[in-house]
Amino acid sequence: MREIIRITVSLTVSCLIAALVMGSVFIITDKAKRHNEQLNIQQTMLGLLGYGKDTPAPSDLEFYTIYRYIIEDGEIKTLGYMVPVGAEGKDSYELVTIDLAGQFVDRISLDITPESASEPPERKSALKSVLKPPKKFVYADATIIAERGDKRxxxxxxxxxxxxxxxxxxxxxxxxxxxxxxxxxxxxxxxxxxxxxxxxxxxxxxxxxxxxxxxxxxxxxxxxxxxxxxxxxxxxxxxxxxxxxxxxxxxxxxxxxxxxxxxxxxxxxxxxxxxxxxxxxxxxxxxxxxxxxxxxxxxxxx
Amino acid sequence: MPATTKTNPQLLFNGILGENPIFRLALSMCPAVGISTTVMNGLLLGIAVLFVQVFSSCTIAAIKNHIHPRIRIPTYTLTIATWVTVIDLVLAAYVPEAYKQMGIFVKLIVAFAIITMRLETFACKNSVNASFWDGLGMGLGFLFGMMALGFVRELLGMGTLFGYDILGFRPLLFFILPVAGFFCVGFMMAMFNYIELAVNRKKRG
Incomplete structure (x- = not known):
């Protein structure tokens, strides 16, 4: 019996130590890692538009992201688009819902800033506050619109x-x-x-x-x-x-x-x-x- | 196996030639066959294994007296997993260029038989110093084996080396497929054994 307890305790302790090490490394590196991932995506996007080291992107180039969600309300399915709104651009987001036949259903203002909109959990909590159960929503995809001046x-x-x-x-x-x-x-x-x-x-x-x-x-x-x-x-x-x-x-x-x-x-x-x-x-x-x-x-x- | 009596250079060369993980111990064959399609892949996986092996060996050698003998294998796995995760995270955060190339290889390593085996047979019975040299030797041996396999397979399969066109055509596309990995390993193992036989015969004769 004592043997079993000793084994249990030492396994638990080893797991805890390992978890502690991995957890602390994760906390230290997480920010830099996500920054790198963002940078990577940004580079891919610019690269596709033909901008790179030799031809830097012009300063009036702006990116706007639309997130598409599938919203289920019982049997009825609608598509929800999170679109950035505001005259000067990056002010806030609005949820535009459209039914499957392409008809407009509803538009709701969302309490989220464009900076935090790039984080999935932030989007989820913003949507949760406007889409009350039994409505359910699933993330579908994102589209990025590149714009120069007023031209797409x-x-x-x-x-x-x-x-x-x-x-x-x-x-x-x-x-x-x-x-x-x-x-x-x-x-x-x-x-x-x-x-x-x-x-x-x-x-x-x-x-x-x-x-x-x-x-x-x-x-x-x-x-x-x-x-x-x-x-x-x-x-x-x-x-x-x-x-x-x-x-x-x-x-x-x-x-x-x-x-x-x-x-x-x-x-x-x-x-x-x-x-x-x-x-x-x-x-x-x-x-x-x-x-x-x-x-x-x-x-x-x- | 009692504590080793070998000197550090002997330990180093033991891993590269005497007990080469791929050609003599025949361990970690899945990655050896699956990944060694190009020299570059072999090199990157080899480097990743080298680091994890050295770090894990040293860790286990340092804490060997505190490990309960009944749970040594889970402890080894935990140690390897911890080091793999740490290296993966650190690379992703601070060396993104290298991570782009090595990311997928680092994550593979947790399940490698060679690392667990070295911890079980060597690191848990020897000093940190000896384990470091053993780990380094094993890592280099693995790296050497992977690169040798990659060399043959890339040259024959794609006609290139390190991505540079050498032959100008693709002699046998077959060599890129996983099956061909087994053939290559088999032939190289035979070569190693033959060389050993020949050397021993010379010594005696």
Missing amino acids: LAYLLPGEFPGFKTFIHVMLALDPTFTIIGLDITEHEEDPGLGGEIQEDYFKNQFKGKSFERTKNLTVVKEPLPDEYKKYLVAGKGEGLSKGIVDTIRTKYLDRDIYSLTGATISSKAVTNGVKNMINKFAYRLNILDSVIERQHIPVAF
Whole structure:
């Protein structure tokens, strides 16, 4: 009996010590870690818009985030959009609910500042105070609108879809006509050397410049990637290639389908279909949201 | 196993050659086969294991007298998990560049047989100093093994080394797949054994 107690006590003590060490390290590093993650996302966003070390982003570039929630009230489902409102921009958030047929339902002011809106728990508590039970809500996704002056520059859509193994996380940049500006794979677990190549320039840059109409019937072709096209895709803005050639290659391949990766057709198809779905759904939802905002005269920031 | 009588350099080389974790002890085969598709992957996982092994070995060697013998294995697992978490958090917070590359590897390490085995057979019976050298040797041995596997698989599978194009074409895509990892490990193990045989024969003959 004494042995059992001794074992129990020493196991508990070891666990407590380990928990104490891990907990204190977590508390010390948490802030820096989250800061890094934010920075990472920011860099991805700027990178997709074509800003980097050499071309710093202009000072009037602003980002506004819309959060979409699915609200359940018994049997009835509605979509709730948390949109930033206020004339000078970042003042507060408003919850705009729209039913599944696209009709406006309600708008409610939320007690949350844009700084704290980027934290999921803060959003949850703000929503809880206006959506009383039995109403339930689930987070769906976020959309970031990039704006310069008063003009919408781009939409940035973080998203995920199933790949060959697990989910592929991407960030997609669209211009106001839903033409793809850029695609970045932020997280994936595809096989290195096969499906893992989706993060390489010569695959993801194939999506650049595809128009909204073109993406609707975009498919994957199992053909070897032409050499000149590969050179163009890898060179980014056409470094090492003369201006004339870059333009001819771009127009030549602009309307082509996506060339499949060698030995990774499933991953290639997953990305292509995922991107297609994201754009389609987003365009549909944004049109509804925009028309509701216009009709209800919601003073949105973007 | 009583306390070791080997000197520090002997302990170091024991891990790299005599008891190489991958080729001689055949431990931690899952990561060895799964991750060693490129030299870079091998290098990063190797570095991650090296740190966790050294830290865990030293910790266990320092507190070995306070561990109840019945619960030594849970204690080892706890120690490894603690170090893995600490390294993961610190890397993420202060070295984000390295974390982008190494993040996924560090989290894998908790379940590595080689680390637990070294704690059980060595660190819990020896001094902190000896455990440090043993951990360093084992870590380097693992790193060496992973890089050797990665070298062969990346060169034959993708025709590249460290991501740079060497051959200009892909000789055998098959080598990237996990199955090929077993073939590579098998061949290298045979090579190691053969070299040992040859050396012993020379000594005797």
